[in-house]
Amino acid sequence: MRKTDLAIGLYILAAIVFLIVPLPSVILDVLLAFNLAVSMVILFNALFSREVLNMSTFPTILLFTTVFRISLNVSSTRLILQNGNPGNVVRTFGEFVGGGDGILGIIVFIILLLVQFMVINKGSERVAEVTARFTLDAMPGKQMAIDADLNTGAINDTQARERREKIQEESNFFGSMDGATKYVKGDAIAGLIITVINLAGGMIMEMMRNGTAAGDAFNMYSVLTIGNGLVNQIPSLMISLATGILVTKVSKDADIGDLLVKQLFSIPKVLYIVGGSLIFLGIATPLNTIVFTTYGVIFIVTGRVIAGKMEVHSIEEQVALEEDSTDEIRKPENVNTLLQVDPIELEFGYGIIPLADVNQGGDLLDRVVLIRRQIALELGCVVPIIRLRDNIQLNPNQYVIKIKGIAVSEGEILFDHYMAMNPGYVEDEISGIPTFEPSFHLPALWITESQRERAESLGYTVVDPPSIIATHLTEVIRSHIHELLTRQDVQNLINNVQEANSTLITELVPKLLGVGEIQKVLQNLLKEGISIRDLITVFETLADYASTTRDTDVLTEYVRQSLKRAISNKYFPPKETTSVVTLDPKIEQEIMGSIKQTEQGAYITLDPEKTQDIIHSVEEEIQKLENLGKNPIVITSPIVRMYFKKLTQDYFKDLIVISYNEIESNVELQSVGMVTA
Structure with a gap:
């Protein structure tokens, strides 16, 4: 048993024993002095603790000290009534405070009791009750704030867990304090009752046993009673004051002494x-x-x-700031900051600043948080922190999106205007400034606020400037998310899966595949817009086939086939017939015959003229699908899919290439053409 456990056990056991076993006056003096010292320790700890959770055990301390003090009160009462000799401490408190005058001592004691009961206890009880209620009501908001910080990358999972635990501890503490203040209130009432019993009982026993006159008996027992009351109520007052200090403590940045002096x-x-x-x-x-x-x-x-x-x-x-x-x-190290490259940046001219300034009603920052959340849910990948910066070198209404420090896309908006786009079936025209929607390069018009209602009634799609920027940023991130997936990100994903699937990760990493090889597979999936959210299926497929091949392109195809339900759900709506284009078997054979395998991977050695014929045929067939308003989808055999995708990806960014093994059996397809050469 540890020494601290033994000491606490003896402290509680002694309080129970004192209620039963009579104590000599000398031992009572020692215990009363100890009780006074403990009360001082509690008071000054409460005063100088930086935050309430530093005294999280205070409700338990309050209960222990109350029981111990009551047991001493009972022991001193027993000695007062038994022989009129409760010891030096009780007698000194009674004589010194009352100056030998029983009536004066009673008045001082009553004032002290009223101050404790009516002022400190009452106020502490009310503050504890309100604080407990407000703390409980504020918990959902604090939890949402933690989730928001976690989603934006401001904190990691460990910090979020610590904050949630702290919120729970605060709620438990203030809830316990709300109940613990009742101990203090009951202690004050018990002290008053015991004092009356001491005075009345002592006088009656003295007059009946020794035949002492009523006045002499009053003078004798009033001093002892007041001394007993004071020696117990003063520690009680200090602990009540400590309770009030804790429940009213509002700052955690400095000691209370520093704050009081500084603020006053x-x-x-x-x-x-x-x-x-x-x-x-x-x-x-x-x-x-x-x-x-x-x-x-x-x-x-x-x-x-x-x-x-x-x-x-x-x-x-001012001097220190200049220095x-x-x-x-x-500093020579100052150059190092220039070497850092942000994964994603959004730079904008000064005319767009109001959209990002919260004080001016801008919500662009909130939209950025939602973008990271949307990408995480859609593709299963954590988007790095997006930096927003103003750039005076840009035009006032211009913005630029950078990936790893390089501009990949840009746009321009008109502040206080809206973008109206014709979905294709609106015949009536409205006046406006011609432009192009930056995400998909569709023709559009800039219109004013007064035209917005009419445009919407005619059927135009009307979008505000923050939504334009957010949509553009989302599309850029989608198309470059595979570049942003680092080895550290992959390791974090592996760690998340390992918590509940340790056997799978132990088998896969690093025995079969390294983190870099898994990164390549995940990047291949993200590059074609395939979600990696179902990491368990991805890792299990890799574990199944990595023993036979470590070619990341081939492994990607196996993973795609395992994810065919998700792929079918993404591109083929249920209960609908989807129009697609197929690949001529002769073309497939020619492509397979031109593949050369090397240590660095496979590549296609197809004749350039043949390649151009295939590209022209793909262009013609895609145009058919676009005329029908359908997505450009080409269906191939499993063994050809990845090579055909490599062949066409530089010419058709949005072309979707799917193999037969990646399609669910209940999907209905209709071929509207065939790629030939």
Whole structure:
């Protein structure tokens, strides 16, 4: 058993024993002094703790000390009524506080009891109740704030878990404090009742046993009773005060002493006004002139000293800031910050700043958070933090999207305007400034706020500027997400899966595949818009086939076939016939015959003229699908799919190439053409 456990057990056991076993007055003196010391320790710990959770065990401490103090009160009462000798501590408190006058001692004791019961206990109980209620009501908002920080990448999973645990601890603490304050209230009432019993019982027993006169008995037992009451109520008062301090503590950044001095004596103007008012009262009224003018002068001088310190501090801060700026420029390490490249950047001209400024009602930052959440749900990949910066070198209404420091797309918006796009069936025209929608390069018009309602009634799709930028940013991220997936990201994904599937990860990494090889497979999937959210299926497929091949392209095809339900659901709506284009078997044979295998992978050695014929045929067939308003989908045999995709990807960015093995059996397809050469 640890020493701390033994000490706490003895403390509680002693409190129970004292209720039963009579104590000698000498031992009672020792225990009363110990009780007083413990109360001081609790009070000053509560005063100087930086936050309430530093005293998270306070409700339990409050219960233990209350029981111990009541047991001492019972023991002292037993000695008072038994022989009138409760020891030195009780007698000294009674004689010193009351000055030998029983009536004066009773009055002082009653005042002390009223202060504790009516002021400190009542206030602490109310504050604890309100704080517990507010803490419970604020929990959902705090949880949402943690989730938002986690989604934006401001904190990691460990920090989020720590914050959630802290919120739970605060809720439990204030809930316990709400109930623990009832102990303090009951302790005060019990102290009052015990005091009355001591005085009345002692007088009756003294008069009946020894025939002492009522006045002498009152003088004798009033001193002992008041001493007993004070020696128990003063520790109780200190613990009540500690309770009030804890439930009213609002800051965790500094000690309470620093805060009080700083907040009360940090504004010289206040001290000047107080000092002037005191001097006026001392001169213009019958109040003691020396006392009031002295205080007034002290306040004015203190205000002047604080003002001088503030001026010096301000100058020192300014000088230090200039020195820090100079040192920062001179540092050789300062160049290192220029070498860092942000994965995703959104730069915009000064005319777009209001869209990103929360103080001006902009919600672009919130939309960026939603983009990261949307991509995570859609593709199963965590998007890196998106940096938003203003750039005075851009046109006022221009914005640029950069991937790894290189601009990949840009756009321009008109502030206070809306973009109206014709979905294809609107015949009526509206006036506006011609433009192109930046994400899909569709023709559109810039219209004013007054035209918005009419455009919507005619059937136009009307979009506000923040939505235009957010949609454009989302499409750019989708098309480049495979470039943003790093080895560290893959390792984090592996760690997440390993928590519940340790056997799978132990078999796969690093025995069969390295992190880099898994990264290549995931990048291949993301490059064609296939979600990697179902990582367990991906990893299990890799574990099944990695023993026979480590070609990441071939492994990608196996994974795609395992994900055929997701692929079919993505491209082939249920209960609908989807129009597609097929690949001529002769072309498939020619492609397979031109494949050369090397240590670095396979590549196609098809004749350039043949390649051009295939590309022209693909272009013609895709045009048929686009005329029907359908997605450009080409169906091939499994063994040819990845090579045909490589052959056409530089010519058709949006071409979807799917093998027969990636299609569910219940999907209905209709071929509207065939790629030939």
